[in-house]
Amino acid sequence: MGGMPVRQPFPTHKVEQIDPFLLLHHADIKAPENINPDHAGVGPHPHRGFSPVTFIFQGGVHHRDSRGNDSVIYAGGAQWMNAGRGVIHSERPPRDIHELGGRQEIIQLWINTPAAHKMDQPQYFPLSAEEAPEVRSEDGKVITRIFSGEMLGKKGPIPSHTEVNAATVELKQGGAVSIPLPANHHTVLYLLDGKLNIDGYGLAEGLHAVVFNQDGEGVSFEALEDTRVLVLSGKPLNEPMAHHGPFVMNNQTQILEAMRDYQMGKMGILIEE
Numbered sequence: 001m002g003g004m005p006v007r008q009p010f011p012t013h014k015v016e017q018i019d020p021f022l023l024l025h026h027a028d029i030k031a032p033e034n035i036n037p038d039h040a041g042v043g044p045h046p047h048r049g050f051s052p053v054t055f056i057f058q059g060g061v062h063h064r065d066s067r068g069n070d071s072v073i074y075a076g077g078a079q080w081m082n083a084g085r086g087v088i089h090s091e092r093p094p095r096d097i098h099e100l101g102g103r104q105e106i107i108q109l110w111i112n113t114p115a116a117h118k119m120d121q122p123q124y125f126p127l128s129a130e131e132a133p134e135v136r137s138e139d140g141k142v143i144t145r146i147f148s149g150e151m152l153g154k155k156g157p158i159p160s161h162t163e164v165n166a167a168t169v170e171l172k173q174g175g176a177v178s179i180p181l182p183a184n185h186h187t188v189l190y191l192l193d194g195k196l197n198i199d200g201y202g203l204a205e206g207l208h209a210v211v212f213n214q215d216g217e218g219v220s221f222e223a224l225e226d227t228r229v230l231v232l233s234g235k236p237l238n239e240p241m242a243h244h245g246p247f248v249m250n251n252q253t254q255i256l257e258a259m260r261d262y263q264m265g266k267m268g269i270l271i272e273e
Contacts, residue, residue, distance in 0.1 A: 004029055004042070006108075009190060009209035018186050018211055019236040020162045022050060022110040022248060026192065026207070031059070031093045031102045038062075041092035041104075044270040047083035048258045049118040049248040051111040051160065054079045055147075055168060055230060057192060058105035059097055065089035066268025069124040074100075076129025076168075078147050080158045082113065086258065086267030087122040107190070107230055109166075115239055115250050117161040125158045132156070141175030141223070144168070144231075151179055151231070163235040171196075171223035178220035185233035187212040187219060194227025 006025040011017055032040055041062075054061055060074040065081070066088040073079050074094070081089065093104055113120075127147060133154040135144040148156040149165030156166065165181060171194075178199075181187055189198070193206035199220040204210050206227065212219065219231070240250050247258040261267060 007207060015211065017241075018188055019238065020112040020164065020234045021186070021188060021232060022112050022243075023108075024110075024188075024190060024209065025108045026106075026190070027108070028058075028103070028105040031097045031104055033098065033102065037093040037095050037097050038272065039092075042090060044088050044090045044272065045246055046086060046088050046262045046267050047081070047246045048086040048261075048267070049083065049254075050113050051080060051082045051162070053081070053109045053111060053166070054091065055107045055109070056105075057107070057168075057228060058103050059100055060094040060104070061106060062092040062094045063089060063124070063126070064092075064270060064272060065122075065124060066270045067122055067124065071124075071126040073126050073128055076145065077132065078127050078158070080125040080127070080148065080160075082117075082120065082123040082161060084113070084118070084120040084122040086261055088267050088270045090270060090272060105192075107192075109230075109232070110248070111160065111162055111164060111234070112237055112239075112241065112248060113161050114237055118249060118254075120161070127158055137175060137177065139175065141172040142177045143170045144177065144179075149233070151181075162237065165231075165233045167231045169229045169231055171227050171229070173223050173225055176220070176222035178218060179231060180218040181233040182235065183217045184214060185235055186214065187231075187233040189219065189221070189232075190230040192228040192230070194223060194225040196221045196227060196229065197224055
């Protein structure tokens with residue numbers, strides 16, 4: 001991804017997509033010391049028709065886009081962009097990345113947008129760790145941070161055109177949590193590290209995703225080791241999909257229109273200074 005090595009638990013040859021979730025990338029990299037942070041990371045590129053979301057676990061991300069947004073979010077926060085009809089953005093390390101240790105660990109998630117909203121105006125929602133609602137277990141071993149949707153009685157402040165719940169969970173060894181979720185949602189857990197025992201499933205290890213059947217009303221798990229987990233649930237859109245590179249639409253004609261509009265400058269321009 002932009003020259004960065006990433007883990008991609010989906011899509012794969014076994015799992016094409018987990019509607020409405022299209023793609024998940026986990027990057028854990030060292031920011032190059034010989035390159036200005038303003039020139040590292042992922043340079044300007046377009047999107048249309050879905051929401052690229054970045055969860056930051058270490059370091060930070062400097063987001064700039066053709067709508068004039070310019071924001072740095074650090075560890076524990078997220079950057080959520082509804083690309084809508086089209087936007088150009090860049091994702092660079094923050095200028096103080098080396099003062100923070102030089103390490104950047106992020107997850108990027110692509111969430112499909114319903115056909116009725118694919119051509120809406122783009123929107124960008126930055127959320128710092130301090131702004132995200134938290135739920136802490138009584139024993140202090142589990143911290144759940146909710147970004148969008150609702151989990152454990154707390155609502156995430158980021159709006160989404162797609163019905164989704166998105167949270168990060170940090171567990172110390174022995175910590176356990178049970179999270180109610182809608183039975184009609186597709187649910188995914190991604191472990192960044194450590195080990196979990198998941199009720200009804202068993203052992204799950206770091207750097208793996210667990211995809212659940214639509215036959216329950218929540219997930220419960222216990223940490224066998226300290227771990228960090230991304231918890232996602234979403235109502236399937238069940239719509240036709242066509243995609244090419246950074247564009248996700250409903251048919252091939254719309255993909256060609258997106259390519260034309262990008263080339264004609266209709267998604268704006270991003271000049272980084």
